[in-house]
Amino acid sequence: MRSFVRAAELGQLQHTADELGVTQQAISKRIAALERELEVRLFTRTARGVELTLDGQAFLPHARTIVAGVDRAVTAVRPGSRALRIDVLGLRSAQAVVLHDYWRSHPETDLDVVTLRVNDPQVAAAAVQAGDVDASFRTVVDPATLPRDVQMIRAFDSPLELLVGPRHPLASARTLTPSQLRKLRIWVPGIVPRSEWAEFYDQLASAFDLRIDATGPNFGNEVLLDALADSADMATLVGARDRYIWPANHDLRRIPIVNPTLAYPLSLMFPSTNPHPGLRAIIDHLATLAPLPEPAWLPSWATPRGSAHRGGH
Amino acid sequence: MRSFVRAAELGQLQHTADELGVTQQAISKRIAALERELEVRLFTRTARGVELTLDGQAFLPHARTIVAGVDRAVTAVRPGSRALRIDVLGLRSAQAVVLHDYWRSHPETDLDVVTLRVNDPQVAAAAVQAGDVDASFRTVVDPATLPRDVQMIRAFDSPLELLVGPRHPLASARTLTPSQLRKLRIWVPGIVPRSEWAEFYDQLASAFDLRIDATGPNFGNEVLLDALADSADMATLVGARDRYIWPANHDLRRIPIVNPTLAYPLSLMFPSTNPHPGLRAIIDHLATLAPLPEPAWLPSWATPRGSAHRGGH
């Protein structure tokens, strides 16, 4: 196909052969094979080269499309040239929203946002090490547990907001403090036991004496939002940047939590050696994000962004 | 590529192999070769089939595009399935305009309008016979001279109009008769000597005592139109349906010629056996075109449309 396109452009099999680094006879056989396959003559042979037949003219644009498609397909996965591929916990998570913001201000970036669908940060780290993804947004982990050649930086901290329906007693509050949430029924379905999220909610519950119900399967956001809209006492926690779409008649309210701000710490893991060239700009973009309002609460394993790391290796 | 797409859809190499009529091992090797080529793993192999990796997911849409492109490319030229390909004398000729009209009312038709760039109707007839084109618009020729298995029908007659600039003495006429054109300087550049057009203008000139200057090379329509716009005595003849585009400030006028209407006879040549299925509708469309206004003049080799043919074979 490539030979055909180039021969059509150059008008000579000989030049095509030189350019593609094979003999003229090879090109001749390629074209002949293509013509045999299609049962159609693509070129008329003249003494000073080749010229497209009508069939060849009809075929050429398709051939160009195919060749270009192959090139795009290869560069889509070829290590080193493929799009910057970043793992996020979910396509509606704060991380995905941050990446989307970045992409909107840099639309030329070839960005591929994927979800590895694994809970264990160590598995995600292994995927980074193996090159399956160029970077992964996860919670903060002990740097000593990271595989060789994978490093981690603090990305940003995602402040939590309370999400309630219109009949909830706190529905009209502008802001809330954690003490106002004491004993409140908070439902966070779909949390995998012993995962980073389970640990986060455990610490949160004991630190502020909350009643967090993190059990039960997650039947999807629609079910959760439906339940919230109808309930007079149920609430849930969402990230301030998380993207949620609900029907207008649900009338749910997001209420910021302050004094202290509750936040989930996020880091970005990526290879120490030869990271994807596009990653630098993402990291720079993360540095521009607004810091958490003070005072802030973070789980024990995370220090506020900007302070020194614990430990090392 | 096809194997990859199908395997990604089915999730099993075994099923893919059955469907494509080869052994499972063959599919396995195809995928492995593709992975080796791309230096990337496309599937994770499990005990109950294969599953796309992230790279595989990124590659899949490209692969689909390529496969679809190949299919389209093949059907674009495969005899029997390719688009209906019709030769016209020029893309702005009356024939092309008629085809365009047809296509606008039948947009689903896969139509390919091409120009063979040959003057001799016999060469065009040979192209029809060889299957290079499915049909060819040419002037009427003696049916006895047609190759075997090529037939000809009267398509339509293209009435001529006089094209003049604003300073021409006939510029404000609504219609003209041939006698009013007597001795008028009419310039028709680019006519190949001894071609069907040369013969037509010869007959026309002697029948109505016109001064038709059919010599000189054709430097393109822009040059011709420029010359007409500036000239106070030069005119040319164009087909009533011919599509001409000129700058608005040229202010050229097309003036119909009547009593008799002067017309160039056009026929359609196509294979007698197994013509392209889409051709039937085109022929039907031609039959609906308005006949020439009476009285009409045609060159000696053509009888008015609808009357019996001369000769035969």
Place this chain on the structure above:
DNA sequence: AGGCTTACCCAACCGATCGTTGTGGCTCGC
């Protein structure tokens, strides 16, 4: 006109590829 160059095609050859059959390892479910 004859020789030279530059196209292309055809034929022979040879290594790589692609398909087959046969076999083995792995995981899941009974």
Place this chain on the structure above:
DNA sequence: GCGAGCCACAACGATCGGTTGGGTAAGCCT
């Protein structure tokens, strides 16, 4: 624990796709 199902590896044969070598036709230059 064992068979069923699926995929990978190995060996082998046919085919393919490349090279070299030779041949013909057309244009160009003495």
